[in-house]
Amino acid sequence: MGIHAIVGGQWGDEGKGKIVDHFSASADIVARYQGGANAGHTVYIGDEQYVLHQVPSGILSPGTRCLMGTGMVIDPVALAEEINDLADRGFQCQEQIGIAYNAHLVLPVHRMLDGISEEDSRDKTIGTTRRGIGPAYTDRSARRGIPVAAMLDADIFEAAVKEHLRYANALITDVYNQPSLEYSEFQDGLSAARDIMLPMITDVSRELLDALATEKKIISEGAQGVLLDIDYGSYPYVTSSHPGTSGVSVGLGVPPNAVTRSTGIFKAYCTRVGEGPFPTELLDATGNRLREAGGEYGATTGRPRRCGWFDAVLGEYCASLNGFTDLCITKADVLGDLDEISLCTAYQNSSGDFLNLQNLEGAAPRYETFTGWKSDISEAESFDDFPEEFKQYLHAIESALHAPVSLISTGPERTQLITK
Numbered sequence: 485m486g487i488h489a490i491v492g493g494q495w496g497d498e499g500k501g502k503i504v505d506h507f508s509a510s511a512d513i514v515a516r517y518q519g520g521a522n523a524g525h526t527v528y529i530g531d532e533q534y535v536l537h538q539v540p541s542g543i544l545s546p547g548t549r550c551l552m553g554t555g556m557v558i559d560p561v562a563l564a565e566e567i568n569d570l571a572d573r574g575f576q577c578q579e580q581i582g583i584a585y586n587a588h589l590v591l592p593v594h595r596m597l598d599g600i601s602e603e604d605s606r607d608k609t610i611g612t613t614r615r616g617i618g619p620a621y622t623d624r625s626a627r628r629g630i631p632v633a634a635m636l637d638a639d640i641f642e643a644a645v646k647e648h649l650r651y652a653n654a655l656i657t658d659v660y661n662q663p664s665l666e667y668s669e670f671q672d673g674l675s676a677a678r679d680i681m682l683p684m685i686t687d688v689s690r691e692l693l694d695a696l697a698t699e700k701k702i703i704s705e706g707a708q709g710v711l712l713d714i715d716y717g718s719y720p721y722v723t724s725s726h727p728g729t730s731g732v733s734v735g736l737g738v739p740p741n742a743v744t745r746s747t748g749i750f751k752a753y754c755t756r757v758g759e760g761p762f763p764t765e766l767l768d769a770t771g772n773r774l775r776e777a778g779g780e781y782g783a784t785t786g787r788p789r790r791c792g793w794f795d796a797v798l799g800e801y802c803a804s805l806n807g808f809t810d811l812c813i814t815k816a817d818v819l820g821d822l823d824e825i826s827l828c829t830a831y832q833n834s835s836g837d838f839l840n841l842q843n844l845e846g847a848a849p850r851y852e853t854f855t856g857w858k859s860d861i862s863e864a865e866s867f868d869d870f871p872e873e874f875k876q877y878l879h880a881i882e883s884a885l886h887a888p889v890s891l892i893s894t895g896p897e898r899t900q901l902i903t904k
């Protein structure tokens with residue numbers, strides 16, 4: 485059966501949480517493979533809003549196992565809070581969640597360093613979520629990070645955190661001239677989080693390999709989006725992990741060919757939070773209209789999202805890079821009252837080398853214009869209910885990205901989803 489990967493095809497916030505939730509209802513396992521508390525994945529059940537940050541979006545489907553893979557960086561204090569909040573709302577996570585031994589920990593000092601480096605004039609401002617993601621992955625690569633497994637023994641854990649703090653405090657005081665952080669300031673929070681996490685720590689890779697061998701239905705949940713990939717995104721304006729299909733294998737400890745379906749999630753337009761190039765950005769009234777109509781404010785930080793037209797040039801890049809077998813288009817209902825809709829199908833002055841940032845920054849989009857459908861598609865019950873103009877727009881995306889649209893989300897609610 486293999487793994488069905490759900491991957492963000494743009495700069496994040498495409499609606500992955502909602503789609504993962506949809507597939508979770510019939511899945512045995514949902515597994516996150518990268519990122520951490522920088523993610524904000526929204527699911528609506530009726531009027532109830534759930535925003536998942538580290539816990540996989542499968543948690544809202546009772547009985548579905550939710551795994552947090554090796555590729556993640558996990559903030560224990562934030563995770564404990566998220567698990568407690570879910571419990572208060574009737575979702576007991578203890579039995580459902582499994583946390584990989586080799587995932588790395590995000591400590592309070594990582595969050596602090598993320599904020600400090602965003603504000604220090606010697607560092608580039610990326611517009612990060614300040615959740616400590618970059619510093620935690622940096623420490624993992626530099627082999628001074630702390631894997632989840634260190635939590636298994638209280639003494640080993642305390643010694644590891646103190647040792648790490650010694651290094652981090654030298655950086656904070658000597659390089660950044662900021663006051664150091666004391667272990668006692670976060671000791672209790674970390675200890676309480678450890679108590680919650682301990683029974684969940686497990687061999688995620690083994691569990692998935694066994695599940696693959698017994699034909700279990702497995703969904704992998706991507707966070708962020710392909711254009712934020714550390715190697716294939718708009719570096720340095722990226723996150724520090726691999727949000728794409730190729731991140732699934734190394735992030736979960738499964739062979740690359742375990743992924744048998746990869747669905748790219750794309751908004752019917754485009755958004756981006758933070759700094760970095762955005763060729764189709766609309767800095768005008770239409771951009772503002774998209775932001776308000778689409779509620780485009782960050783699910784994690786509340787920051788206004790930058791808005792623009794669908795970029796099919798970058799879309800094709802992401803689709804081919806990730807081998808998308810099919811596409812899911814979300815939020816087309818937001819475009820329902822526009823007279824005309826533009827789709828970027830080429831750049832006037834780009835060689836197509838998107839790994840060269842200058843190229844992307846200088847890209848001048850060439851647009852194809854589509855007649856707006858001028859109707860509310862949020863009540864549609866089948867693909868046949870969609871207006872012809874909308875079908876033409878979808879067809880243009882399929883042609884440009886060389887992949888079929890299989891799903892159309894027509895509103896935020898769990899059930900507002902049409903299978904083509």
Ligand code: GDP
Binds near residue numbers: 895
């Ligand atoms: P994620 O990070 O990819 O899971 O996406 P976010 O949750 O950060 O942002 C997507 C936002 O759009 C959330 O507020 C969702 O509730 C909402 N949403 C998802 N699909 C649709 C849709 O088809 N139409 C509308 N209007 N909203 C949607």
Ligand code: IMO
Binds near residue numbers: 611614758
């Ligand atoms: P979901 O999973 C949108 C962006 C930040 C910043 C850059 C680096 O909800 O789609 P980081 O904190 O990761 O070091 O920030 O990446 N970013 C996201 N943008 N959605 C996200 O997650 C994001 N996670 C990080 O805004 O530009």
Ligand code: MG
Binds near residue numbers: 783
């Ligand atoms: Mg989000």
